[in-house]
Amino acid sequence: MKLIAPTLDNLRKLYINQLQMLLSSEQQIIEALPTMIDKATDLQLKQAFQAHLQETNVHAERLEQILEEATGEANPIQCDVLAALVEEIEGMVTDTADDSIRDAALIAGAQRVEHYEIAVYGAQRHFAEVLGENAAAELLTQTLKEEEHADHLLREIAGRIDVYAEKEA
Template sequence: MATEKTLDDLFLDTLKDIYYAERQIVKTLPKMAKAATSPELKAGFEQHLEETEGHVERLEQIFELLGKPARGKTCDAILGIIEEGKSIIEEFKGTVALDAGLVSAAQAVEHYEIARYGTLKTWATQLGHKDIAALLDATLQEEVATDKKLSQVATANVNQKAA
């Protein structure tokens, strides 16, 4: 008979998932910045790289608060989203549509992170981890802000250039 799994188990499993995802994003953002032709988009990717490094540190702090080692668990979802981004870079390199495609790929990453951090924050609150919920909320707010910035870059600049 299988061992009963609890919300604590699911919470830790999902933390490992997003920890892995954030570390993959740290590796990918420099490639996206290099590929971007819009100076504003390039700067946005570089700024988000710094924020993402902070997200990794926050997650490590959360693992420490839980008394657990900071270990990732392969996140197939983020690997697929990153692979889509690589395909956009390869297929649209040198075209006017590249930056619009990069924004699209970056927003797919942001939306995944927003979903994960929103869920984790809710679970942390449910489990009575107020300090952890506050850390997760800080990251969630940064992810939402990045998504909004990406939308602004798209509508004010790169989408018109691509059209």
């Protein structure tokens, strides 16, 4: 017998709950990126992180807008996945002594974050479409495209850096 009644008893509640967790994800990325910009050595990588920090601020604003329109408020719910990913990136950065290896680690970590975001935004957009939240679905699509672009750019930079890192070793 369940003592506590489940609160996510319909798709809309699940959708709102996941938007709140996604807001927490984006807020944690906004906090983590300045250190990643600082630790990156490759200029193109630094610029990619800087550009994505600006985009990430917009991602958080879009989620706040969707949540406010849907519920009248925009409160995050702690996303533990992002906290774990950020901790893992910090560990990799601490453990790398060489600049290009550190850049390779930063990219590997950042791509994990982008893939996580792509998975969650994809699911949330689907929920928005099912629920007939067309304006929200459009905003989520814009963010999803920017996450995919960030991932693509990181993959390109990795292609160049990893060859260099391997030669240096």
